[in-house]
Amino acid sequence: MIKKIMYECIDVGSEYCPCYLAETNDCITCSRLQGKSFCDCNWGGVCIYQRYFWNGEKVNPSRETYKAKILDKKMVGDNLIIFKISVMKTLARQLKQPGSYIFIRNINKPQFFDMPMSIMYSNEYNGEIHVAVQILGSKTKSLLSLNDEILVRGPYWNGLQGLKELKTLKASNALIVARGVALAPAVLVLKYLIKNNNKVSLIIDKGKIDEVFINEYISDLNLVTIESDITTEKGTLLIRELIKNNNYELCYSGGSDRQHCEVKKLLTELSPKTRFAISNNNEICCGEGICGACSIKIGKKVVKSCKTQIDTSYIVEKGEK
Amino acid sequence: MTRIIIVGGGWAGCAAAITAKKAGADVVLIERTDMLLGLGNVGGIMRNNGRYTAAEEAILLGAGDLFNITDKASRHVNINFPGHSHASLYDVSKIEPMVRNYLKKMGINIMLQTRVTDIDVQDGIIKGVVLYNDSIVKGDVFIETTGSTGSMGNCLKYGNGCAMCILRCPTFGPRVSISMKAGVEDILGQRSDGSYGAFSGSCKLNKDSLSSEIVEVLNEKGVVVLPVPKDDINEDKLKMKVCQQYALKEYAENIVLLDTGHAKLMTPFYPLEKLRKIKGLENARFEDPYCGGIGNSIRYLSIAPRDNNMKVRDLKNLLCAGEKSGLFVGHTEAIVTGSLAGHNAVRLDKGMKLLQLPISLAIGDLIAYANEKIETKEGLKTRYTFAGASYFERMKKLNLYTTDEKVLRRKVERLNLTNIFEEKIV
Numbered sequence: 001m002i003k004k005i006m007y008e009c010i011d012v013g014s015e016y017c018p019c020y021l022a023e024t025n026d027c028i029t030c031s032r033l034q035g036k037s038f039c040d041c042n043w044g045g046v047c048i049y050q051r052y053f054w055n056g057e058k059v060n061p062s063r064e065t066y067k068a069k070i071l072d073k074k075m076v077g078d079n080l081i082i083f084k085i086s087v088m089k090t091l092a093r094q095l096k097q098p099g100s101y102i103f104i105r106n107i108n109k110p111q112f113f114d115m116p117m118s119i120m121y122s123n124e125y126n127g128e129i130h131v132a133v134q135i136l137g138s139k140t141k142s143l144l145s146l147n148d149e150i151l152v153r154g155p156y157w158n159g160l161q162g163l164k165e166l167k168t169l170k171a172s173n174a175l176i177v178a179r180g181v182a183l184a185p186a187v188l189v190l191k192y193l194i195k196n197n198n199k200v201s202l203i204i205d206k207g208k209i210d211e212v213f214i215n216e217y218i219s220d221l222n223l224v225t226i227e228s229d230i231t232t233e234k235g236t237l238l239i240r241e242l243i244k245n246n247n248y249e250l251c252y253s254g255g256s257d258r259q260h261c262e263v264k265k266l267l268t269e270l271s272p273k274t275r276f277a278i279s280n281n282n283e284i285c286c287g288e289g290i291c292g293a294c295s296i297k298i299g300k301k302v303v304k305s306c307k308t309q310i311d312t313s314y315i316v317e318k319g320e321k
Numbered sequence: 322m323t324r325i326i327i328v329g330g331g332w333a334g335c336a337a338a339i340t341a342k343k344a345g346a347d348v349v350l351i352e353r354t355d356m357l358l359g360l361g362n363v364g365g366i367m368r369n370n371g372r373y374t375a376a377e378e379a380i381l382l383g384a385g386d387l388f389n390i391t392d393k394a395s396r397h398v399n400i401n402f403p404g405h406s407h408a409s410l411y412d413v414s415k416i417e418p419m420v421r422n423y424l425k426k427m428g429i430n431i432m433l434q435t436r437v438t439d440i441d442v443q444d445g446i447i448k449g450v451v452l453y454n455d456s457i458v459k460g461d462v463f464i465e466t467t468g469s470t471g472s473m474g475n476c477l478k479y480g481n482g483c484a485m486c487i488l489r490c491p492t493f494g495p496r497v498s499i500s501m502k503a504g505v506e507d508i509l510g511q512r513s514d515g516s517y518g519a520f521s522g523s524c525k526l527n528k529d530s531l532s533s534e535i536v537e538v539l540n541e542k543g544v545v546v547l548p549v550p551k552d553d554i555n556e557d558k559l560k561m562k563v564c565q566q567y568a569l570k571e572y573a574e575n576i577v578l579l580d581t582g583h584a585k586l587m588t589p590f591y592p593l594e595k596l597r598k599i600k601g602l603e604n605a606r607f608e609d610p611y612c613g614g615i616g617n618s619i620r621y622l623s624i625a626p627r628d629n630n631m632k633v634r635d636l637k638n639l640l641c642a643g644e645k646s647g648l649f650v651g652h653t654e655a656i657v658t659g660s661l662a663g664h665n666a667v668r669l670d671k672g673m674k675l676l677q678l679p680i681s682l683a684i685g686d687l688i689a690y691a692n693e694k695i696e697t698k699e700g701l702k703t704r705y706t707f708a709g710a711s712y713f714e715r716m717k718k719l720n721l722y723t724t725d726e727k728v729l730r731r732k733v734e735r736l737n738l739t740n741i742f743e744e745k746i747v
Contacts, residue, residue: 032474038507038622039474043438043494047473050483 008309010158012044018052065153077210079135093124094155098189102154106142115139116284118185132184156287162277162312171197172249180207182254187217205230243270254279264316276312322347323670326460331359332652333643334466336659338429344667345747348429353436354493363487363609365581367391369408371707371716372653374683381733383742384660397543403571414582436494442503446637462638462666465499469644470620479518481616500625510621510648511701518622520589524613532601539580547576566709583608589617629689630675631662647691650706657684667746683721
């Protein structure tokens, strides 16, 4: 059968739904809030139209920007900083699920310095979150001077595609391949998988970062860790062997789109039934589905990937910019 | 073996499951909630006016199973209330398990809490239905009995919002129109002012919340008629309800309560404050919908174009029944159309000619007449039921209405249709 792609909005039913997209008839889920005259939604447990209507046709308030205290700032090699930030316990709790991210910014810079950053660690009991920032361009460089305070906007959740696949996996084998700064979001992924009694193999590739910076976050977890440069032939062989011998139900790839494609190729060849989740690498700029920076085109449809869960095979194989 | 997949476990779906099973098929009945019967769980009225004739016809045709159950579960038989004669009222709190057990005993595979979200269709042939969990149920022939009510967005657009009715969309998710997913556009019913859909026509009061005098009469006679205070009479409300057979002046000037286990209130909704002004209802509260003071479910928003043998046009292996198949009102109408669809589904798979019931039977005439009328502008504003309004008038005019079982027996025998639905085809 030709599977119809369904798009799921990550924010559906949350306190941020209905959002501005409802106001302009661009809702990701509700057919009525797309201007159609009939109900044909990809039901997520709530009627967005009903919420919108009873809200006086107003959108719910969107995420706010908070001034947050920097608890610690640690340089890893030349090009990576780990920020430990104090936030409200509520926000920390909301950032526990895999794929969570926030926007951060230098407190003295205008809003267009906002950059999305994956959550590596979140402690809801003392309200602490950790993010790892690879220093690349003007936005990230502007963080170097920060010592006391940082601007934080969140929570956002669509930092990975294939969340449903990941969250429904229980007592199975899973493979995580993560490289470079994408090791950071992999921490929440593997914690989630282990919590659900899955056996996890983790391939760590430090990529362009000088050292593996997640060790202290995963040291007390029960998992098999292998360090390797996956861009080499040896690395590919390692992944091959693991896939062949371990009957993985799920594979998560954290890294570049090229990495996703390479891993997917191996899966298609060796274990086509393995579910696939990936880090969301699209340029995320506003996080609210408005600015269009994260748009990807699937067929004739333009999908805002900052808020939309999309079947990963479409992103890896058929998605086009 | 012929595998028939029925989507929607209301009265129509249950009836279709029974006749398809009787015809020898392997039958799967898929229902999105945790109970069969859908709105039948808050219904209750059988055998009033022309429905008596239709029920007897169905029994003679060999599709009497569900009528036997509703008869057995009746709290009251042969009662009269304004505009209606010889009605039976089944007990809504007993009926569902009785039907469920009956279907189970027949060997029908019932899948509850299983919402269909999409279909797999190729060249007009449905290969399977896609479930909420992305799995696919495959079959040879499909019957859509998803009804036409809801979901929440529709109830809001055309009504007063979700009033929390027995269909419980917030819990189980909305109905999905299978035919629409297959590319066949739905037909929408209208109200007399041309707006779309119509309110469900009755709500239920919790019997324990009524005065002991009312409860006593209800238990004994099955019906209570209470006058509405003059200032609160609202005849406009009659226009917006589906059940044109109850859109009579008596129903605006009076509160008509029927005993179906709950106290069935024959009006789409009734503001609680006003309701409590009526003697004996001072403490009344709603049982269905929970917000019966505010609104009710909206229906007739999703009708599939079909032939008189219940096959959906432009699709090769989809049939439909119940409200999905026309602007019908009521359980009897759902059961008789469902019975025909179930039987014909098996015929379709075997390449046999599909059965069309003759218009000399009330059932055959209703199916054909509703289909003819739905093509017209006026017809979209009319509802078709054996129980009253224009169709019951037609029944009487065409001499189709009778409560004489012998007359009907002779007729069905003459037509050579006795127990046709009992026949095993495969």
